[in-house]
Amino acid sequence: MTTTTSTPAWVEERRAKAKARFAQTGFPTTRQEEWRFTNVAPIADSNFPLAHGAPQHAASLVNSVAVPGSVRLAIINGQFAAGLSDLSALPKGIRIASLRDGARDATDGIEQHLGRVFSIDTHPFAALNTSFLDDGVAIMVTRGAVVETPIHIVVVTSGDGKGVVAHPRTLVIAGANSQVRIAQTFIGAPGDVYFNNAVAEVVVEEGAIVDFSTDQRESDKAFHVFNLQVHVEAKGVFASHAFSTGSRIMRHDIGIGLKGEGADCTINGVYLADGDRLMDTHTSLDHATAHCTSHEIYKGILAGKAKAVFNGRIIVRIDAQKTDAKQTNRALLLSDDCTINSNPQLEIFADDVKCTHGAAVGQLDEEAMFYLQARGLNRTEARDLLLHAFAGEVLDGLKIPELREQISATLFSALERDVRASTALSPGGL
Amino acid sequence: MLDVKNLKVRVEDKEILRGITLSVKAGEVHAIMGPNGSGKSTFARALAGHPGYEVTEGSVTYKGQDLLEMDPDERAREGVFMAFQYPVEIPGVNNAYFLKAALNAKRKHQGLEELDAMDFMALVKEKAKILDIDEKMLLRSVNEGFSGGEKKRNEIFHMAVLEPALAVLDETDSGLDIDALRIVSQGVNAMRSPDRAFIVVTHYQRLLNYIVPDYVHVLSDGCLVRSGGRELALELEEKGYGWLEAAPRLGSGQAVVGARK
Ligand SMILES: Nc1ncnc2c1ncn2[C@@H]1O[C@H](COP(=O)(O)OP(=O)(O)OP(=O)(O)O)[C@@H](O)[C@H]1O
Ligand SMILES: [Mg+2]
Numbered sequence: 001m002t003t004t005t006s007t008p009a010w011v012e013e014r015r016a017k018a019k020a021r022f023a024q025t026g027f028p029t030t031r032q033e034e035w036r037f038t039n040v041a042p043i044a045d046s047n048f049p050l051a052h053g054a055p056q057h058a059a060s061l062v063n064s065v066a067v068p069g070s071v072r073l074a075i076i077n078g079q080f081a082a083g084l085s086d087l088s089a090l091p092k093g094i095r096i097a098s099l100r101d102g103a104r105d106a107t108d109g110i111e112q113h114l115g116r117v118f119s120i121d122t123h124p125f126a127a128l129n130t131s132f133l134d135d136g137v138a139i140m141v142t143r144g145a146v147v148e149t150p151i152h153i154v155v156v157t158s159g160d161g162k163g164v165v166a167h168p169r170t171l172v173i174a175g176a177n178s179q180v181r182i183a184q185t186f187i188g189a190p191g192d193v194y195f196n197n198a199v200a201e202v203v204v205e206e207g208a209i210v211d212f213s214t215d216q217r218e219s220d221k222a223f224h225v226f227n228l229q230v231h232v233e234a235k236g237v238f239a240s241h242a243f244s245t246g247s248r249i250m251r252h253d254i255g256i257g258l259k260g261e262g263a264d265c266t267i268n269g270v271y272l273a274d275g276d277r278l279m280d281t282h283t284s285l286d287h288a289t290a291h292c293t294s295h296e297i298y299k300g301i302l303a304g305k306a307k308a309v310f311n312g313r314i315i316v317r318i319d320a321q322k323t324d325a326k327q328t329n330r331a332l333l334l335s336d337d338c339t340i341n342s343n344p345q346l347e348i349f350a351d352d353v354k355c356t357h358g359a360a361v362g363q364l365d366e367e368a369m370f371y372l373q374a375r376g377l378n379r380t381e382a383r384d385l386l387l388h389a390f391a392g393e394v395l396d397g398l399k400i401p402e403l404r405e406q407i408s409a410t411l412f413s414a415l416e417r418d419v420r421a422s423t424a425l426s427p428g429g430l
Numbered sequence: 431m432l433d434v435k436n437l438k439v440r441v442e443d444k445e446i447l448r449g450i451t452l453s454v455k456a457g458e459v460h461a462i463m464g465p466n467g468s469g470k471s472t473f474a475r476a477l478a479g480h481p482g483y484e485v486t487e488g489s490v491t492y493k494g495q496d497l498l499e500m501d502p503d504e505r506a507r508e509g510v511f512m513a514f515q516y517p518v519e520i521p522g523v524n525n526a527y528f529l530k531a532a533l534n535a536k537r538k539h540q541g542l543e544e545l546d547a548m549d550f551m552a553l554v555k556e557k558a559k560i561l562d563i564d565e566k567m568l569l570r571s572v573n574e575g576f577s578g579g580e581k582k583r584n585e586i587f588h589m590a591v592l593e594p595a596l597a598v599l600d601e602t603d604s605g606l607d608i609d610a611l612r613i614v615s616q617g618v619n620a621m622r623s624p625d626r627a628f629i630v631v632t633h634y635q636r637l638l639n640y641i642v643p644d645y646v647h648v649l650s651d652g653c654l655v656r657s658g659g660r661e662l663a664l665e666l667e668e669k670g671y672g673w674l675e676a677a678p679r680l681g682s683g684q685a686v687v688g689a690r691k
Contacts, residue, residue, distance in 0.1 A: 366481075371572075375511075385531070
């Protein structure tokens, strides 16, 4: 369905506001607390032009990660691509539109929520995305609908070898007591240099259950920034599972506001980095009301000269009594040259709460390695097994089995890549 | 099958084995006894190729090959097996999955076809039955939360599935209850064959009533100080290790095996 109506005034307005804001702040610098360990100068200096049109390999990239039996939504260089999407399995109880069409047709909730789930004042890259607000996908789950079919968004970015920037955007509104599983895969052609600056906003209305998985497998030369911002209303349940194996510089900002009593959320993730790559995850959990629970597990595997940043912020507001928040963050360093800056940041203003956090950074257990080798596994096989066991806790939480298989398999090949780099250095390595 | 000559091993700058010479032929069972801290596990772990155990002198020839040149996994695939005194807990790694990977690594090395899940499960069930192993142990993570005795039994179970040519059992009897000791011993005895050898490290003569050794050796302070037949174990049981201190020590490089048979 194509209409020729021009962009609605409210979209223009939000864009202009974000543009003005970004013009004021510019790209963040390491002088800012939130960006202390992540230098985005290579992104700021790249000056990539906005991506246009479909790249050569779009179809094969989309197909390479297709999840059988799902509804597939392709976002190519920031634009919804109907031709590469597959809505044949679209069940009742869910409406899907390109963000552009949805905004133009005044589809329920879009005007109300788009750009409103987060503040452009605290998220410069999300402000930048909003200043180019143009297209993406909007997913509206009808009140009470239980959607069995997984919804898979495939985000492809590529300038066919030339550097480009894209600002893809996703909006999910899960109506009261609805249920849906959504996955988002970020992918680009291997070796391509580009900047993907994505934003997803999710509104979980009262009693709704939303499961949201992210598979970040961008080109290992790419810059990848992703803001996932979520509102969870009373008794709503939200889970994020993020797997990151790609990009040269990655920054994830995952912000979840538990806005109504009895809401529950999970923020889990696994990231893998080698070479001189940098992976930064900032999570922020806002316990704004009472009786909410949150569970967070992040696991990192670093090799080569990789750097990682993990900042897990938990705010428990004065009214958020009986909060139960648990955060765990672990990292395995496979070489002496990789580093992690890990920082739990608990800000607790209520007095009757339970908050626990634990962080551990270590090496592979050499006694376990010896045990596995002494039974016949070579060093790489033994390492893969231990690393898979390490990631398993998070991997097992993935609610879409086909996606779990797919990620599990790539995790293995990414591990092989990472491990090869570090095996050469370690004693007993081949 | 195994020829150890004047083996000296250092751990973290401390010389633990000070010249071990031992020859094991196919079909034989050798028991190694000796006081705590005398170096029995060091010997076992050095044979298995633990990277923390530095061989400073001597040689180990296994089936005509230089064992010391091989990585631990190569040794395993060539048929050397060590049952750990303290089996390692590995959370998140499924016992059966691991064992299948280990068995197939070995089969591949031998040029045999890898077993698929069905054939493997059939094999494993048969072995589990012989050793009276609860099949639930197969579904759990390797050794995680296993009792002391269960860990030891799991080691013997791994051995039964991997069918090594040379098995080094490091205090597998410690921690086993009376019934388990009998079952495990029967499992070991069932595997005795003309082309397989065992080195059994133990503190207790009782085990040797079940697994009857051809030779008994006493390791003390990093040296083999006495070798003999199974009656040596009875003598030790009676007199302890003290009387050996006074006895003349066998020098390194001397052929000790069979000296007293
Ligand atoms: N990693 C290590 N670092 C320092 N010393 C070690 C290490 N491993 C072993 N040793 C020392 O080497 C000596 C021999 O230890 P080993 O474990 O071989 O003895 P053992 O004969 O098996 O004793 P047990 O009967 O108690 O099992 C001991 O003094 C022990 O403390
Ligand atoms: Mg010992």
